[in-house]
Amino acid sequence: MLSNTAEVSLSKFMTKLLRHTPEQYGLILDPEDGSCRLDDLLSVIVSTPRWSEVTVGDIRQVVAGCDKQRLEIIDDRIKARYGHSHTKITYGPGTPPAILFHGTHSGVLSVILEEGLQSMERQYVHLSEGTHFASLAGSRRGKLILLTVDTIRAGQMGVTFYNAGNKVWLAGHIPPSCLKVYTP
Incomplete structure (x- = not known):
């Protein structure tokens, strides 16, 4: 389980990955909804030395604990709900x-x-x-x-x-x- 400080820090990193600079880390997002496989996000996160011990459970903890509910997990996919600056996400x-x-x-x-x-x-x-x-x-x-x-x-x-x-x-x-x- 992540400490509050680590949870906030990981949340910011995940937000950066899913909202702003996925390509900088080799993360490919679905062009329609901006989602990616949870395992793909985890692979990118653990390749960063600071976060080498992160688990899917930690990612789920961050998503569940975020006041602003910026991120969403559906089945085996994760996405930022809003706030993208990289590519335009389609919403109905x-x-x-x-x-x-x-x-x-x-x-x-x-x-x-x-x-x-x-x-x-x-x-x-x-x-x-x-x-x-x-x-x-x-x-x-x-x-x-x-x-x-x-x-x-x-x-x-x-x-x-x-x-x-x-x-x-x-x-x-x-x-x-x-x-x-x-x-x-």
Whole structure:
């Protein structure tokens, strides 16, 4: 069993492999859903000296213990649910709840309210059904600001939403007229 520190560190490494630089490590992801065989991921991980003792059980522990539920194991395959920066992963369109949340920080609020939400270095804007995940994402860089997204209005303006699982939704640009600062 991994310590909390090791679990967090391995989680970051797995996220890097499955979301950002699989090719750098020789990991081949399915172009449709971004998944790979669990055994293939394990082979890459254990080839790194720091992680030479990792087991499939350790990988399962990381996936189960991640607050943000970034990763998912189905049968013998593992994938990142969202956040990819390497190749565009295909998601089916879906109908989200009327309101979704996005976490950001005070330093960029004025730009967002003027220009809307943009995916920046990622493929999609990340949204959540509740404030918990939005708070985790938004509090990394400064004073947390939560925004609500009016998905009905956004849909009427041509925004398509994609369900990434675990109450996480993805979208392209969200116009500023669909955003409000959340006040509980």
